[in-house]
Amino acid sequence: xxxxxxxxxxxxxxxxxxxxxxxxxxxxxxxxxxxxxxxxxxxxxxxxxxxxxxxxxxxxxxxxxxxxxxxxxxxxxxxxxxxxxxxxxxxxxxxxxxxxxxxxxxxxxxxxxxxxxxxxxxxxxxxxxxxxxxxxxxxxxxxxxxxxxxxxxxxxxxxxxxxxxxxxxxxxxxxxxxxxx
Numbered sequence: 001x002x003x004x005x006x007x008x009x010x011x012x013x014x015x016x017x018x019x020x021x022x023x024x025x026x027x028x029x030x031x032x033x034x035x036x037x038x039x040x041x042x043x044x045x046x047x048x049x050x051x052x053x054x055x056x057x058x059x060x061x062x063x064x065x066x067x068x069x070x071x072x073x074x075x076x077x078x079x080x081x082x083x084x085x086x087x088x089x090x091x092x093x094x095x096x097x098x099x100x101x102x103x104x105x106x107x108x109x110x111x112x113x114x115x116x117x118x119x120x121x122x123x124x125x126x127x128x129x130x131x132x133x134x135x136x137x138x139x140x141x142x143x144x145x146x147x148x149x150x151x152x153x154x155x156x157x158x159x160x161x162x163x164x165x166x167x168x169x170x171x172x173x174x175x176x177x178x179x180x181x
Contacts, residue, residue: 004038004039005017005019005038005039006018006020006021006023006024006036006038006039007048007069008024008027008034008035008036009034009035009074010033010035011027011028011031012026012027012031013027015072015073017072021038024036035166035167035170036166037165037167045111045112045113046070046114046115047068047069047070047102047106047111047113047114047115048068048069048070048114048115048117049066049067049068049069049117050066050067050116050118050159050165050167050171051064051065051066051095051098051099051101051102051116051117051118051123051171052064052065052066052094052098052118052119052168052172052174052175053091053092053093053094053095053096053097053098053120054091054094054172054176054179054181055087055091055094056180059179060082060084060087061080061081061082061087061179062080062081062087062089062093062094062097063078063094063097063176063178063179064079064081064094064095064096064097064098064174064175065077065078065094065098065170065171065172065173065174065175065177065178066078066098066102066171067167067170067171067174068102068105068106070106070109070111075105076174077098077102077105077174078174078175078177078178079097079101080179081093081094085136085137086137088135089135089137089138091175092122093137094175095118095119095120095122096122096123096126096137096138096141098123098171099116099118099123099141099145100141102116103116103144103145103148103152103154106152107148107151107152111152112151112152112153113152113153113155114152114153114154115156116154116155116156116157117156117157117159117165117167117168118156118157118158119158119159119161119162119168120161121158122138123156124156124158126138126141126145127141127142127145127154128145128156129146
């Protein structure tokens, strides 16, 4: 059986990465509000982020939420936007801005590799040039990803939204919180 690593947030001893299920289970069992996820490797030097977006129809505002794991630390991002030029993309604008937020953070922090977990397919497809970017917002996002790829190795992992993935659900809650929802 292949070795697995477990990232734990709000465990009995706080946030950490554990090298066995037994160690992880001891941290999460009976702990309220704990989040954890298994990974096939520790992936040193690679930041792992979960991004999501939300839209508030009444205010025409959108928001992003993101959780970033790197070097044993966890960063949280939750930002609201009221840009009418992007708001017509609704929550997709928030998803894109979540990716932009973690990309910008990693570049400024000197991190050389970032794996972005997302539930909207376009986050990866526009970045990789697999979908045509027709709108100004998607064009700017695709251009930023091309520029970032010069010094940041970007990889993307599609996750199913609202499926119980604790980290994706947390990114969703952060986006909704930014909008006051």
